Amino acid sequence: MQFLYYPETFNQITLKGNEHKYLFKVRRIKQNELIKIRNLKDDFLYIYKIEDINKKEAHLKLINKEQKPNKPHTFLHLGWCIIEPKNIEKILPTLNEIGVSKISLVYCDFSQRNFKLKLERLQTILINSCQQCGRSDLMEIEIISSSKEFFEKYPEFIALDFNGENIECKNYNKPFLIGPEGGFSQKEKEHFKEIVKLKSFILRSESAACAVAAKVLL
Numbered sequence: 001m002q003f004l005y006y007p008e009t010f011n012q013i014t015l016k017g018n019e020h021k022y023l024f025k026v027r028r029i030k031q032n033e034l035i036k037i038r039n040l041k042d043d044f045l046y047i048y049k050i051e052d053i054n055k056k057e058a059h060l061k062l063i064n065k066e067q068k069p070n071k072p073h074t075f076l077h078l079g080w081c082i083i084e085p086k087n088i089e090k091i092l093p094t095l096n097e098i099g100v101s102k103i104s105l106v107y108c109d110f111s112q113r114n115f116k117l118k119l120e121r122l123q124t125i126l127i128n129s130c131q132q133c134g135r136s137d138l139m140e141i142e143i144i145s146s147s148k149e150f151f152e153k154y155p156e157f158i159a160l161d162f163n164g165e166n167i168e169c170k171n172y173n174k175p176f177l178i179g180p181e182g183g184f185s186q187k188e189k190e191h192f193k194e195i196v197k198l199k200s201f202i203l204r205s206e207s208a209a210c211a212v213a214a215k216v217l218l
Contacts, residue, residue, distance in 0.1 A: 001027075002134035003036040005127050009046045009065075015058045023050070023058050034063065040130060040138045043069035070136040072099035076216050077175035079150055079157060081108035081184075082115055082143075083205045091206040092122060093129035095139075098213040102140040104154070104175065108147045110182035117143055150177070151191045159184070160208060164195030167215055178208050 004022065006013060015023060023029040029050055037046045037060075045068040048060035078095070082088070082105050095103065105117060119141060126139050144150045150157075159177045160167075161184065174194070181204070184192075198211050 001131050003038045003045065003131060005040060005131055006037050007039055007041075009037060009039045009044070009062070011062045013048070013060050013062075015060065016056065020053075020056070020058050024053060024055070029053065029058070035060070038130075038136055040127065040136065043067050043071075043136060045136075068136070070134050072101055072135075072137075072217065074099070074171050074217055075101045076172070076213060077102040077104070078209055078212065079104045079106055079144075079154065079175045079177040080209055081106050081147070081178060081180040081205065082111040082117065083180050084112075085115055085117055087206050088117070089122070089125055091210060092125050093132075094210055095213055096126055096129040096135065097133045098210070099135075099217045100139060100213050102142075102175075104142050104144050104150060106144045106147055106150045106177075108180055109185035109188055111180050119143065147188050147191075156193075158194045158196055159189075159192045160197065160212060161189070161192065161195050162197055164197040167196040167198055167212065169215060172216060176212050178205060178212065180205055 004019060006019065029035060031050050031053055033050050035048050035050065037048055044065045046062060047064040049063045050058055051061050052059040078100055080103055107113065122141055130138065154175050157175045157177050158172060200211065203211060
């Protein structure tokens with residue numbers, strides 16, 4: 001773990017619950033040792049000293065803070081048609097590590113409406129991923145209720161489909177729209193203005209999301 005996440009970086013903080021468990025049982029941190037903390041809101045890396053630690057909580061004092069941003073160099077926005085939540089949750093850390101800046105999760109025509117996503121759970125997954133990979137900002141996530149709403153909010157986008165041009169290794173200033181397992185409906189395809197494809201076999205939706213991110217960002 002590159003740092004510990006804590007939402008409020010005051011001069012003195014008290015860690016309990018999972019954060020305390022990580023220090024006390026996993027890292028086996030002792031009194032007077034130093035620990036790195038980020039709040040994932042600013043670019044600072046906060047250095048705290050363990051003033052006291054017991055079996056229930058740890059008391060930390062701020063010693064220093066350094067401006068050390070560790071963010072994606074290129075902004076990439078994915079519009080991802082909703083698939084089974086467990087598959088989204090499984091691949092979300094990978095997209096975060098690759099450096100995707102924003103994901104719009106869209107209920108497209110072929111997305112199953114019984115798939116319910118919990119933003120709080122997705123945020124927790126992203127926080128854990130940032131702690132592991134060292135990323136200093138939190139990926140933005142939104143849920144969009146229909147492809148119609150996505151088209152209205154982002155009229156300029158790039159669709160990933162089979163009959164497009166080969167995707168290039170360059171910066172794109174438009175969101176990519178990636179379909180669900182069943183692909184896009186004919187009604188949705190009528191909104192496509194710019195289409196790209198990957199040189200690959202038929203990919204699962206989550207594989208396509210990773211492939212686009214890697215092609216553009218890595």
